[in-house]
Amino acid sequence: MFFRWDWLRPQLAAPIVPALGPVHPDALAVGIFEDALRAADTGEFLPYDKDRRWGGEKDEKILREDVVHQPEHTLIPTLTRRGHGTVKVFAYGPNDSVVEEAAELAAKLAAAHDVATARVVRPLGPGTTHPRGTRIHLKDFTTGPCPDPGGPVRPVADWPVTVQNTFAPFAQAMAGDGLAFLHTRMQAGQCGPVLAAAVEDRTVGAIGPLEVLPDAVGRPHLMPQYFAVLPEARGRGLGRILWRAAMHWGQSHGAAYQLLQTELDGPSDRLCQAEGLTSLGFTHTASV
DSSP states (O other), rough: OOOHHHHHHGOSSSEEEEETEOOGGGGGGGHHHHHHHHHHHHHOTTTTTGGGGGGOOOOOOOOOOGGGOSOEEEEEEEEOOOOOOEEEEEEEEESHHHHHHHHHHHHHHHHHHOSSSEEEHHHHHEEOSSSSSSEEHHHHHTTSOOOOOOOSSSEESSHHHHHHHHHHHHHHHGGGTHHHHHHHHTTTTOOOOOOOEEEESSSEEEEEEEEEEEOOOSOOOOOOOOEEGGGGGTSSHHHHHHHHHHEEEEHHOOOOOOEEEETTTTTTHHHHHHOOOEEEEEEEEEEE
């Protein structure tokens, strides 16, 4: 076993695993970190990796030989060749000095692997006084019903063709929120259903894909979705209706929970807080 859990566990301010992302606190164990290391050797997706639904090969991999694992802190670097390439160093530890050491390691590894970007990822606890970056939310489907909110929301394929034909320009307009990527997957038939909101026969919002898969301990969870509403259509409650419709779908299809990441103080973050989701902490990513 590579990691000592008695060293690593006290350093985990938020349940983030390199190359995997947020995990449920009940699934946070030394085994999931060991699995991520083994995946770096094989190049294959882990069975519970959220990215395996897109097919292909796992792009982000842990740089196993460069991991720093000590009683006071742990640094876990990852490498992706996507675009011009990125090295991230996940900095686990209570002291701010861990960020400086992580930044030095990220810069060194970016140069060694000839990639353009070096970053430090710092998990922060839910009680952080002045958090930055993204918040990790937990939606627990076992605590109460998620009723169908109704409204002008239905799967894209269930809308009339006139509305379906407006999805492509909507997706392109919201490319920055991942909707253009999602649309390519929809066209290739490589993802679950996507819910769309339409007003006057025009797509103005969407959330998806909707898929339930088992996590590292076998609990079914609703996978993360892309979620966006056109700026000119905001303020009408459509985002809340879309989100609630997705939660209704997830609960109806047996999901026990969902983990969401939102930009701090952004519209989705405010929505999740208003809906009573549990905050599990934050992640702050900084370029070196």
